[in-house]
Each structure stands twice: as structure tokens, then as C-alpha cells.
Amino acid sequence: MSLNSMLIEEANPLNMALKPTTVDGLTILGDKKHHQLDNFGQDVLEGLTADQKTLSPKYFYDQVGSDLFVKITKTEEYYPTRTELSLLTQYAPQIVDSCDHVNWLVELGSGSSEKTDALLCEFHTKRRTFNYIPIDVSDIIIDSGKKLLEKYDRLSVTGILSDYERGLTLVSKVENGSKLILFLGSSIGNFDQDEIVSFLKMTYQAIHYSDYILIGFDLVKDRHVLEAAYNDAQGITEEFNYNILKRINRELDGNFDLNKFEHKAYFNEQKSRIEMHLVSMENQTVTIGELNTKILFNSGESIHTENSHKFTMKMIESYAEEAQLEVFKTWTDPKDYYALCLLRKKQ
Numbered sequence: 001m002s003l004n005s006m007l008i009e010e011a012n013p014l015n016m017a018l019k020p021t022t023v024d025g026l027t028i029l030g031d032k033k034h035h036q037l038d039n040f041g042q043d044v045l046e047g048l049t050a051d052q053k054t055l056s057p058k059y060f061y062d063q064v065g066s067d068l069f070v071k072i073t074k075t076e077e078y079y080p081t082r083t084e085l086s087l088l089t090q091y092a093p094q095i096v097d098s099c100d101h102v103n104w105l106v107e108l109g110s111g112s113s114e115k116t117d118a119l120l121c122e123f124h125t126k127r128r129t130f131n132y133i134p135i136d137v138s139d140i141i142i143d144s145g146k147k148l149l150e151k152y153d154r155l156s157v158t159g160i161l162s163d164y165e166r167g168l169t170l171v172s173k174v175e176n177g178s179k180l181i182l183f184l185g186s187s188i189g190n191f192d193q194d195e196i197v198s199f200l201k202m203t204y205q206a207i208h209y210s211d212y213i214l215i216g217f218d219l220v221k222d223r224h225v226l227e228a229a230y231n232d233a234q235g236i237t238e239e240f241n242y243n244i245l246k247r248i249n250r251e252l253d254g255n256f257d258l259n260k261f262e263h264k265a266y267f268n269e270q271k272s273r274i275e276m277h278l279v280s281m282e283n284q285t286v287t288i289g290e291l292n293t294k295i296l297f298n299s300g301e302s303i304h305t306e307n308s309h310k311f312t313m314k315m316i317e318s319y320a321e322e323a324q325l326e327v328f329k330t331w332t333d334p335k336d337y338y339a340l341c342l343l344r345k346k347q
Helices: 003-014 040-048 065-071 079-098 117-126 142-153 165-170 192-204 224-230 234-251 313-322
Strands: 019-023 026-029 104-108 131-136 155-161 178-183 212-218 261-267 273-280 286-287 295-299 302-309 325-332 339-343
Touching: 040 079, 040 104, 040 234, 065 079, 065 234, 065 302, 079 117, 079 212, 079 325, 104 117, 104 165, 117 131, 131 142, 131 165, 142 155, 142 178, 155 165, 155 286, 165 192, 178 192, 192 313, 192 325, 224 261, 224 273, 234 261, 234 273, 313 325, 313 339
Parallel strands: 026 155, 104 131, 104 178, 131 155, 178 212
Antiparallel strands: 019 026, 212 339, 261 273, 273 302, 286 295, 325 339
16 A cells, blocks of 8 residues: 555544645655644743743754754764764665665654665665655655655655654555664654653554664763763854754744853763753843743753763663564674664564
8 A cells, every 4th residue: 555545544533634745756745834833932931931941952943953953963073973874874785684675764854864875775776666755844855855766766755744653653554565764863862761762662663573673872982072062162052052042032032142141061971961051141031022921040040952862782772672672783883982773573
């Protein structure tokens, strides 16, 4: 059954409201507006009035924030992106050979699909036909999908504009072949520990025993290396962190004075994570017009903007075990900075 056929059959009971559109051979399921109905204002209000003030990192990624993040990945200090890309490039043949009969590649948070290209190239070489399903809330998948169709003549691309849960629910219906689900960029590290297990359990529900999951994990290492990656000398990560306040000012009529906040990113060894904060440098009151509210800050009080968990192999295996998965194979770099782990249902 094709994804389009499944859409007609499944959309209503799943309440997914996915709308199929075909442009230049590329099929896109979903409605950008429908999947971007995040309540920015409500989330900001709830986060900034909590005991520990927080802002969700998903709001980093407006156009400005997305551009800044691309710049971060190119800094000397930020090793995860280039290390993961080198692993995918070097070990693509082994990864593909390890995934018996896989002819569907599903990528969560695919973005530009740039790092995925090494795997797609290998699959395209070794399979007569192949299917790629990028899942993202951003319509960047339209441009990236068109480029891939131009590059690979036997590739089918069906993009899904959706969050992970809705997208996985739909692709779980694929029966004609095996799937490899990708979750790259150490994005799993942005989840809290209970969310990591919940995510893996959700993924477990979306796969069969012949399917695989490939996840990128940023490993625990020297704290100086870790902290430098989030405090680059050019100050790009700092600007990226400040941008969420700029977004509140711009979209919600806030009056945050960025000069009164300090970027702080450090490794919390007890929780095995980098924490990113914006720290108020004085007692102050911030007004957010669209929310008709004032937020009081004490000197030294922080807004917690992001976590990025770092893993040991023992931790990864424990999380997998809790979700009834097993680590089938692992590929790491010579410094053990990063790991690509191939998971599957316990056999």
C-alpha cells in the first residue's frame, strides 16, 4: 500500500489532517500551517512564570535561529556535526549492509538531508528501488526532496510535514519492505531522561522485527571539550541563545534588554548534560505586551533554554533495554567523541 493510499485510509481516525500535494514528482503529506500551530505565547507565559524559568528550545529555530545554528556547526569548537558526518561517510557501506532488506529510509527532523546523503547514495547503489521519507515541521523538506529526486533516478521521496509522533504513526503502516529510521544530530540529547525512554518506546511501536533505528549519540568526554562547543570563540552560540529573547520582543511585543542578560553554558556532571541558560545580571522587570504580563527577574536568576545530554555506552544500552530494544551495532570515531548506534527490537 502506498503512503498516499494509507493517508486516505488513516488520516481521519488518526486526526492527522495530512493533505497530499505532488510537485515535480515529490509528494508532500501535511499542511505546514496545521503543524506549526505551536502556541508560542502560551508556552512563553508558562515557561517564564515557572519556579525555574524556562523557554522551549524548539523556539530557537525561526529563520534567524536556523541560520545561526548552521554557523554554529561550522565553528572549530562544535565537533558533533562534522564527527557524525565523517562517521556516516566512512561507515555508510557497513550500515547499509547491516540493514537486511531495508528499502525505506525514514528520517526524523531531516532538515536539509545533507548528512543523510551518504546513506542514500549507498542504498541507491545497492537497491533496485528505494524510498526516502523525511519527516519535519519545516517545509525545507520540499527543497531538499526535489534536489534528491534530481540526483537519484531510482529514488522515491515522500515528505511528511509533521511532528515525530504523527509521522511515525503513519509510517508504522508501511508493510511492503523493511525500514531504517534515522534520528541524527544527537537530537535525542535534547530530551529529558524520561523523554528519551518515551521516545524510544514510541519508536519501538512504529517498527517491526525486520526494521532498524540509527541514532546519533554525543558521548561523555572531557568537560572542557564539551563546554567549548557551546561557548565558541566567535560568540555564535551566545547569539543563538539570545535570539529566543529577540523573537519574544519581535513576535510578542516584549522589551527584553539583551545587555542585561548573560549567556551561560556548562556541563552538569551529575545529570550528564550541557545546560544552556540566559542569566539576569540585575533585578529587573520585563514586559510582554501581547501576553499582557510583566516578568520579574532577580539578579542571578536564569532562564533555562536548552539541555544537551551526553551519553556513555552503558547509558545507551540501559535506555534501549527499557524500551525493549537492543543495540545491534555501534560505530564510533577514533576519539570516542560520538557514536552511531543501530538499534532493533529484541530478537
